[in-house]
Amino acid sequence: MNDSHPMNDPRIIVALDYSAAAQALQLVERLDPKLCRLKVGKELFTAEGPRLVEKFVALNFGVFLDLKFHDIPNTTAHACAAAAKLGVWMLNVHASGGRAMMLAAREALDKLTAPPRLIAVTVLTSMNEAALFEVGINTALPDQVLRLARLTHECALDGVVCSAQEAPELREALGRDFCLVTPGIRPANSGHDDQSRVVTPKDALAMGSNYLVIGRPITQAADPLAALHAIHQEIISV
């Protein structure tokens, strides 16, 4: 198997949107690190802290630490270094923190022998143009996403979080090595929950995504491992 084989580089990142370690561990024990990685966000991290992240790493799962750092460059750089020390596979910052912040984060991670992937959030999908205007950004939303993705690329970060709908344009603009991580994924046979625009796993990869963040279709399934296997089978041919 080479590095590009899906078993060596699982494309599915399971979102652990839980408030307590016990629930998260109960799910994780039923998953397979050869088929997926895990996303730990602000809720679980704030409730349970870094030791839980280390536990997932010790279970051989790649961990995407989704804490979206956004602070002065020095603080962000140190936070990224502290996250890297936990052994995470990927972490992120807000691109709107600006060039100096992203360069400081990049520089801090470049000092490490095996740095985690560093990606950025462009515009939160909860924001619309009216919300952007209210915080002083008078730009069409897709243009703002592209602007921040370009800045992320210029700062030598590894990629961005984006919707699958944004992926073709970002792929075209930023090249094949730029990593696109996309939430809002729903297998063809599942409900939408509160996501309004959803894309199937296979379509998202075809549109240029590298990694798929998937929560409830796996975490709420009666048999999470079976749900994971089914999605894995769906995408393995892409």
Ligand code: C5P
């Ligand atoms: O359960 P579901 O698959 O909708 O979970 C998606 C995950 O991706 C959640 O952790 C959610 O916070 C995250 N996310 C998202 N949309 C974004 C960014 C992150 O759904 N634009």
